[in-house]
Amino acid sequence: MGYKFSFDVIWENADVLISGFWVTLQITGISIVLGLLLGALIAILRLSRNFVLSKITAGYIEFFRCTPVLVQLVWIFYCLPIVLRIELTNFISSIIALTLYVGATYGEAFRSGIQAVSKDQIEAGIALGLSSAQRTRYIILPQAVRIIIPVLLSNSISLFKESSLVSTVGMNDLMYKGRLLSATTFRPIEILTTVAMIYFVFAFPIALITRKLEVKLAKKLER
């Protein structure tokens, strides 16, 4: 007597999964937008000539890149309210944690992209009389963007998956709904497989586009 797969449970609970996926998209989307702003700021500070600011920023980047996102989430959800004596909903603390995490990875992507533009290019700009702001605007940023975009996309796919961790602080995202349904329907294999498929179907095309874009953009920067 083997296990009988039954995917009926999926159709019966489709609305629950869809509402969970909507929360996942919201949390990921908001964190990406805020993370981009934070990342840009972080890159500017990291590249600033102010030694202290640069080092503090580097510390922030490495801390958030090198510790588990799960711990960051839990820490912000449980400890931040105690430290700051404020109340945070799990939605807000999820956004804060994921933004801080992805801001660090975006910031690092911005920094490395900007620094990847060769010194020769900057010198050619100086020799033509372009001011520092003009060199940044017309020479460095356009080239850096082509290096950075594939990295940002790849970081964003990671964030999309990592966002499933918000279910551990009670956020009712796709993962949370999946676990809830698993417990109530006793069909964890079917449900978690479906949850994984939903993540995959959404992330895989973006991963494909990222690869294509990477090759295409790199070609544009050949000298």
Added chain:
Amino acid sequence: MEKNEDDYFIRIINLRKSFGNLHVLRNFNLNVKHKERVIIVGPSGKGKSTLLRCVMGLEEMDEGEIFVEDRPYIISGSSRKYQISKEIQLQIGMVFQSFNLFPHLTVMQNLLLAAVKVRKMSQKEAFEKSLNLLKKIGLEDKMNEYPSRLSGGQKQRVAIARALVMDPKIMLFDEVTSALDPELIKEVLDVMEQLASEGMTMLVVTHEMGFAKEVGDKVIFMDEGTIVEEGKPEVLFSDPKEKRTRQFLSHFL
């Protein structure tokens, strides 16, 4: 007889530059007259490029002064930390060994960028000027191509045109044919020869001795960061006075 300093376009006085303990330039003096073509030859890594880079303002001198048409290039500050005159810097054009075209811009956009943004020409004026220069170097059909689609020789010709759009009064050439395949060198030297024949003041660092003989008004042999010997090309190449010059030139026979 009183020396007429107005004759000189640029005067470099007592230039000194070191990187850490490495003295790249010392007691370096050079005067270049209007329309004069000065060719600098010498072993690699002995300060020739650094000299051009100091003149272009890409490298800071440790000591020394530069005057362009008797106006000081350094307008404030002292050694190691100083401000150069942007106005004078704009009279200087430079072409690099590695071309340094902007890869994200087409050939035409490479020429237009500084013309429009720095020289404040109108789009139309800058376009016409750029097109004329591209015609002159025989690359007008490439104006919409990206640099990656050009050969090394074509890239370097575009780089020369890009510098010329800015109407420089002196052009610096830093080993501009060293990165090229041998069969592509001539097309670049031809453009430079044409430029010389039109009366451009030029300061050229090169290993092309044929070009030096043909085009140079004055050839300078530089070693260990200073001028060992200088003279008219026909004299310096056929009858060098210094042993080091003879040794160096013997490699090119």
